[in-house]
Amino acid sequence: MTRVPSDVDARFRREAIAEGLYDVSFGIAESPVGDLLLAATRVGICAISFDPDPERYLSELSQSFGPRVLEASEPLEDIVAQLDEYFRGERHDFELPLDLSAVTAFRRQILEELAEVPYGTVTTYAALARDAGRPGAARAVGGAMNRNPISIVLPCHRVVGADGSLTGYIGGLPRKETLLTLEGASL
Amino acid sequence: MHIPPFENVYRQYRDEIYGYMHAQLPREDAADAFQETFLRALRTYEQLQHERELRAWLYTIARSVLADRARRAARRPVEVAACDGQVSGSHASCEATVGSLSDSGLAELTDELPATERAAVVLRYAFDMEYDDIGTALESSSDAARQAASAGVRRLRRHLGESHSSRDRRSEPEPGGSE
Numbered sequence: 001m002t003r004v005p006s007d008v009d010a011r012f013r014r015e016a017i018a019e020g021l022y023d024v025s026f027g028i029a030e031s032p033v034g035d036l037l038l039a040a041t042r043v044g045i046c047a048i049s050f051d052p053d054p055e056r057y058l059s060e061l062s063q064s065f066g067p068r069v070l071e072a073s074e075p076l077e078d079i080v081a082q083l084d085e086y087f088r089g090e091r092h093d094f095e096l097p098l099d100l101s102a103v104t105a106f107r108r109q110i111l112e113e114l115a116e117v118p119y120g121t122v123t124t125y126a127a128l129a130r131d132a133g134r135p136g137a138a139r140a141v142g143g144a145m146n147r148n149p150i151s152i153v154l155p156c157h158r159v160v161g162a163d164g165s166l167t168g169y170i171g172g173l174p175r176k177e178t179l180l181t182l183e184g185a186s187l
Numbered sequence: 188m189h190i191p192p193f194e195n196v197y198r199q200y201r202d203e204i205y206g207y208m209h210a211q212l213p214r215e216d217a218a219d220a221f222q223e224t225f226l227r228a229l230r231t232y233e234q235l236q237h238e239r240e241l242r243a244w245l246y247t248i249a250r251s252v253l254a255d256r257a258r259r260a261a262r263r264p265v266e267v268a269a270c271d272g273q274v275s276g277s278h279a280s281c282e283a284t285v286g287s288l289s290d291s292g293l294a295e296l297t298d299e300l301p302a303t304e305r306a307a308v309v310l311r312y313a314f315d316m317e318y319d320d321i322g323t324a325l326e327s328s329s330d331a332a333r334q335a336a337s338a339g340v341r342r343l344r345r346h347l348g349e350s351h352s353s354r355d356r357r358s359e360p361e362p363g364g365s366e
Binding site: 015 | 189190191192193194195197201202203205206209210218221222225226229230232233
């Protein structure tokens with residue numbers, strides 16, 4: 001069967017993005033903690049996942065943001081550049097619009113509080129719950145971390161157990177340790 | 188109602204749709220038609236009610252794109268290669284007729300043809316497309332495409348005949364002229 005030439009494929013994708021004919025664009029980016037699946041709506045970044053298998057992820061994105069899910073690099077150029085800077089240790093804060101419209105109000109509140117945890121520091125689930133005005137909701141905070149759609153940029157790797165142990169991480173403990181070490185956090 | 192992520196549909200059918208365009212158009216035109224097909228698909232994808240018949244839906248769009256291109260091509264002035272006149276039969280006769288028009292103001296003459304006939308004539312004799320493909324492009328059948336091209340050529344012949352007759356008359360000495 002005739003295959004679509006890569007330049008024709010790329011031209012279609014560029015044109016679709018330029019015309020705004022997408023709900024979600026996605027791409028795979030290499031990083032020191034493995035390949036990352038990145039996704040953005042026209043509002044902002046909506047996903048950074050350690051699971052780079054689009055097949056499993058696209059349906060979820062489609063149901064959350066709309067079915068016009070398209071692989072395209074242009075809408076992801078800023079996040080890719082800022083992640084590169086972060087992994088080189090040159091960036092401590094991300095300056096990106098985020099799209100948290102698919103997140104429940106409670107989890108959004110927790111994630112917005114999480115975004116305030118400074119680079120190179122750690123906090124606890126209980127402290128995060130308290131800062132969000134939900135003292136006693138540490139377990140629910142843990143749930144919100146487990147379902148954090150935008151890893152790294154929303155730094156759930158900076159949340160540790162009350163005894164300072166790493167506990168769990170959406171991308172696995174080795175990645176959590178790598179990120180905290182990169183940031184120079186005291187473990 | 189759940190429809191699959193567009194990327195999945197695109198990956199499943201992109202080669203097939205490109206092949207369909209490539210079989211009928213030069214590479215650059217095929218690339219344009221391919222792109223237009225999937226851009227149109229994206230424009231209406233959210234309105235789909237179900238994921239059945241996605242392939243048929245894409246082919247409907249692809250045929251529509253080809254038909255639009257054919258109509259645009261038919262409106263453009265075209266140059267038709269002259270026929271060498273050494274072949275025989277009705278097809279050769281058509282080619283000879285259309286070929287001779289290149290020296291006789293084809294653009295003006297085909298402008299007067301009904302849109303479908305002009306499209307069929309142009310696609311057959313300028314783009315050398317098969318009748319099956321012309322039928323697809325015009326959203327009709329191979330037979331209908333053949334008939335449209337044939338009717339267009341007959342109409343052109345009549346125009347040409349009238350044009351030649353008129354020229355001949357103009358070149359003849361006026362009865363009782365001063366020559």
